[in-house]
Amino acid sequence: MGALSIRDVRKSYQGTEILKGINLEIEKGELLILVGPSGCGKSTLLSMIAGLDTVTSGEIRIGDRVVNNLSPKDRDIAMVFQSYALYPSMTVRENISFGLEIRKVGKAEQQKIVERVAHTLQIGHLLDRKPSQLSGGQRQRVAMGRAIARDPSLFLFDEPLSNLDAKLRVEMRVEIKQLHQRMGTTIVYVTHDQIEAMTLGDKIAVMKAGEVQQFGTPQQIYDNPANLFVAGFMGSPSMNFIPARVEAMGSGHGVRLESGANTYVFPAVSANGKLKSWEGKEVVFGIRPEQITHKVESGLVGEHMATATMPISLTEPTGPDTLVLVPVNGREVTCRVHPAHARAPGENMDLMFDLSKAVYFDPASELRIA
Amino acid sequence: MGALSIRDVRKSYQGTEILKGINLEIEKGELLILVGPSGCGKSTLLSMIAGLDTVTSGEIRIGDRVVNNLSPKDRDIAMVFQSYALYPSMTVRENISFGLEIRKVGKAEQQKIVERVAHTLQIGHLLDRKPSQLSGGQRQRVAMGRAIARDPSLFLFDEPLSNLDAKLRVEMRVEIKQLHQRMGTTIVYVTHDQIEAMTLGDKIAVMKAGEVQQFGTPQQIYDNPANLFVAGFMGSPSMNFIPARVEAMGSGHGVRLESGANTYVFPAVSANGKLKSWEGKEVVFGIRPEQITHKVESGLVGEHMATATMPISLTEPTGPDTLVLVPVNGREVTCRVHPAHARAPGENMDLMFDLSKAVYFDPASELRIA
């Protein structure tokens, strides 16, 4: 029995189905990430878990109770909202203790909890301010403080970091992760930032249009995406998708790539023969930017490594790495190379493709072939 | 004579100085990035270049004209706002042609320009919609369209991507970069996202509290930060700052690091002897996460490579890489390792430090020592 289990949950608004049968289950202490593009139903699902929205059909369990008909206050949950939803007329202290007060926790006890929470989140000096006097990051902390003060059995986070700037987001991400590890609480966390999803999640559910596309650990999802959508959605910069024709190659198969004046056929080492039926047809060859790097001299090149020389159309130095765009089969393909090795646009560059993690999709159904 | 030059520009609001003497100069066709934390005066500076705010003292030139006293419409500039500021009551077409209409461009000519811009930005099918019917990315394109329609000598962008989600932001960033390369316009671009700053800029000015901390190319700023602030601000994840004692080491000096049960002294190979006067004192040793990686077996280890075994306190798999946090001298130090090589929290891991790009700061003045 998991800490949270969602069974065939559906939701309709005025006849249109927003959620089309969701099944998810997590254990106590796990952090479940819901990712997906805007409008895919993440917030709706979270609302239903919280009891703020009714379930059209299906069943939601928290611990071993079916909570479909419980009101939010009886579900033993806490929630952090994207807009933080701090009570504007209350001070930080009151915001944090409001839930306790409602639950008739004694004054002294409230005081103690607030102090503890404030200490954990380092917002002790802010306790007597109003939300309007706080910066974005501080508000975020207070919203979190409000949630952890009650020590519920389930936390719900609805894009808690999306209103912060990039720098702060990274910091808060680490803080949330540490908090989670320290407190061992069960968390459902909505985001549409894949980095957050990857770094924070124990499990990730990738959603699209009211359906779960794939449910698994971050590494499963990253390395073995179930379909084109998941592959493209997770990872930044995105996986490169290159339409390519499958050709027989030795005992197995390969994909044919053209770039500049050159043509290469790369062996589909990771396909385990599944491309057989696609011989002569076009598939989508997917390879992540970090799997295309500058050529190293040493003897690392194995069977799964292919080299090619390609003309550079654009470079993007991000600092630690430089992203290089090269045209392959008419697409701009992003490669992640070491800044010191990057060539300038217009020049050719020797690139090395790590094919061990390349994936292949059916262009029509967009499902993974191999 | 540059395309834009800013000489000792100051700005005060009611006695408080917001900008404290800014000096910047860029050539025609360059893209200048203004970065800095919130409230440092980036928007104010941009407003002053646009003529939306008056200059308290100093001089702004666009081309060879001093524009201090010109009204915005006479400065031959275009601007893209963070909120896009599309005219809600006008269609996309009208939004784009409004500036042309005001400048008395003929109807037929307007039509032609709108078509061309729409084509460039692939918003042809949206021309008759109102802004409220567009998605964030589409609005962003329209805002850009409005700016390029007038073909001004200077573009100003005020955080044009910060309202987009992470995925879209990456895409639009590439588009802007390509647009800039194709059209060769001069651009001043405000952001507080360092990745954007690094990837887009020809020059970057890092600002803090109304002052330019450092002005240079992205690589200069990334590799040779002038002070602790710049080093910490640029790069994501941030550079690690480790307080460390300087010790004599062979002919040069080294910094003493403790992690878990072990103690190491790393040679300050990049310091060129500048640490001499700091012997026995504490400095801030700065090293970027990507310069701390898993240990590779091959013979790559040179003088500037140091190895150490450290206990892992947290891992963050981002997909392409895994970030590993280890305690060093009481700080959590972030290392970027290959996912396949990352150990789990609690375990020890062999790490390799690339010291050729390490930097050293005076903890008091926060200025770079070496």
Place this chain on the structure above:
Amino acid sequence: MDLTAQRVTLTGGDGAGAEAKPRLADRIDAWLPKIVLAPTFVCALVFIYGYILWTAVLSVTPSRMLPKYEFAGLVQYEALFANERWWLALKNLALFGGTFVLVCLAVGLLLAILLDQKIRGEGFIRSIYLYPMALSFIVTGTAWRWILNPELGIERLLHDWGFENARFDWLIDPEMSIYTVVVAAVWQSSGFVMALFLAGLRGIDDSIIKAAQVDGASMPTIYRRIIIPSLRPVFFSSFMILTHIAVKSFDLVMALTNGGPGFASDVPATFMYSFAFTRNQIGLGAASAMMMLMIVVAVIVPFMYSELRRPRHG
């Protein structure tokens, strides 16, 4: 925009570029906002503050039927403070203003909350609550005078229905007549306040309510602790508008009770009117007007100041 700052420039050292001078058209443009606001400013200055000054001047003259500009010291104020009727008018203003504002706020808020419960036919009901605002105080006064009149109105109705001992004669009771003004005024203005509150409620971030639900608060608690406190700006606007109505209430009193019985429901506005215009004591009327203004300023300005100074919250 500060114009003087615009001309301060550092003359460039190399002198390569010609410094562009602001053109005449630009200067006019820069002045335009001020020019545009000028008529309103002048109007306010002349027609409000000028007239207040004029009234202040009159209040220290012995003016009777028509203004006469001779200095007479503070005799008018002495006369005013010695006048029982004035004190009664002030007391009535306090009673009326206090009850009216409070009841209106309470009724307006309650109705807004009720109407905000996803009510079927909301538009229709809202129109019913709002329509009295469309009527002039003259009409309101006439209608209510009828309804409250013991001979014709509710009391008689109750008698006709068999409640022989029912009494509802506030209108003719000197102690209570000021409250009939409250009844009619509340009837007229509470719908508007309701509309303001409704608008305020619609503007509250939904997620705050959700957050409070998750925190375990019941809906009444949420209203009491979260929603109503965050309607503070609406309270402020409503308070300003209602005070404004209360202080200026003249037509309604005239039409409903005509200040009666006797002068039991006199308010400063009717007091001032009858002294200045009927009794040919313009000086005294001016003095009472000044007192009225001072009271308003004493009540409103600190409130407005404190309210507008506080940082806006979302």
Place this chain on the structure above:
Amino acid sequence: MAELFQTRNTGHTIGRVIVYGLLVLVCFYYLMPLFVMVTTSLKSLDEIRAGNLLSLPQDPNLDAWGKAWSSACTGVQCEGLAGFFWNSVSFVVPAVLISTLIGAVNGYVLTMWRFRGSDLLFGLLMIGCFIPFQVVLLPMARTLGAMGIANSTAGLVFVHVVYGLAFTTLFFRNYYVTIPDELVKAAKIDGAGFWLIFRRIILPLSAPIIVVSIIWQFTQVWNDFLFGVVFSSGERQPITVALNNLVNTSTGVKEYNVDMAAAIIAALPTLFVYVVAGKYFVRGLTAGAVKG
């Protein structure tokens, strides 16, 4: 929005009943005066004397309405309210339009073109709207006389515009602060000037608040009695003054039915405006007029 009574609970239905009950009960309070006025205007005098306040007219007829409109006496003249009705229209329309327009421009300047002292100016204007109108009668009369527009429609329009400005400015200012500054900045860079920005960018966004301002001003000006009686004369008097005369003019018996019919006639335009535009009114308030 929030529901007082949560769904699913058993308390739900009971709660709804209470809510609707209260709402309907309050409706009676609001409707009673109108009901009394309308039924009375449809009754004959005898019936009024005999019957009670809330009884329905036995033999409803529009005689009283006809009389109030065209033949009731307002002083020496006995031509009903018809003429006065159009008098009111003739000055209310310009007064409302002008004050709304100026209010819009003021609000525009006070939000988008702030200058030093503009907030103070606004504050002064706000405090100014608390001035009791009785105070301004005499000096205003003299001013109008000096301007040569005493006792003319122009004069009346002028007075209403002047004293309506504070509120229209307030409405527009509070609405415009919710419009992002960037719009104006973008238009400036596009080369548009003060008026062009107003006309092309700001005004098209102002529909909700224009409705609020027009409704407010329309009721204020239409219902005004004091300025109407003092600053107009003879056959140019507005309908409120005529109504007052009509109600106070009686030859022998007091014709309650005619009085009531006249009162309703005098209130018809504003009632109409509220009923037709009420929806936009609340919407407009939501859009921005409420914020402090």
Place this chain on the structure above:
Amino acid sequence: AELEVLHWWTAGGEAKSAAELKKILESKGHKWKDFAVAGGGGENAMTVLKSRVVSGNPPAAAQIKGPSIGEWGAEGVLSNLDAVAKAGGWDGLLPPVVAKVMKHDGHYVAVPVNVHRVNWMWVNPEVFKKAGAEIPKTWDEFPVAAEKIQKAGFVPVAHGGQPWQDFTVFESIALGVGGTDFYRKALVELDQATLKGPAMEKVFTTFASVRKYVDKDSSNRVWNQATGMIINGKAAMQFMGDWAKGEFSSAGKVPGKDYVCVAAPGSAEAFTFNIDSLVMFEQSSGDVRKGQQDLANAVMSPAFQEVFNLNKGSIPARMNMNLDKFDDCAKLSARDFEAASKRGTLVPSIAHQMAVSAATAGAMQDVVTQFFNSPSMKPKDAVEKLARAALTK
């Protein structure tokens, strides 16, 4: 020319009378521009008039009476009617008391329209008969009659709660209880000693006793509604000026039969007058000035005086008129007017702004109405207050 005439003749028979004046004026080729401002016994009208004068745009003529005429005259805004008066021989036609009111500084500035007697008591004889009561001739008899009427289930005194109605009753009591000299000394000359004297206390005591006989709904009733109560037999007596007669006539009632007019108790010898008059304001247009002369002439013409007063219930201001068409009440009034004039018992009504300045009258009226509306107030205190109010300037 077009003559704008500001008036508040809108209630009861007044409106018809004003229409007569309009007719006469129009017959002389002028246009009457009606400027009626109803309500509040002319309060609104005075406001309007003041602002019109201040704006330099006064109406051609306005309804102003009593000491106010002098006050307006002092402002120098009234036109001199001496020429018309001379040509019309007004000095000979008007009783000296009346003429005096019409003049400022010895010059005619106003033209009287009528003379109202205020100290009337209107009686429904039917009610008295049913109650078996006698019409009281003195204030001592009054409670006896009133008591009987009340027992019989009628309202003894029809009254409206307007302050001026209270004051009207009060002045009639003062006249009846204290006599003419007392009245003149106290309420016209404002002699402090008299005001504070025991007689005044008695007046208040009597006044207080009237309160008992007024029904509780009286507040807010206007005077003609009160008259209506006499007409339809709900009430027995009303103390009101003779404008009340218009109401009786409109209702088709005949004096002497359906209703009876008698002087208020104890004041048969005396006559409190209330004279309506028109003043002419200085005008720039010669045409209008000519019109004003014609208007003044018209007002003084026997034809107008007759027809106007027939409607209004008052008597003509000019003497030596043929009163054949007038009813008995008017005839009695006219007789008493001349007699009182000779006897020296003709006094101005204070309640109707004929005796003292508006400010003083208003202050005193406040005391009276406050007393009437607060049963707990002692007559003694009221005397004090009244005396103090009389000092108002």
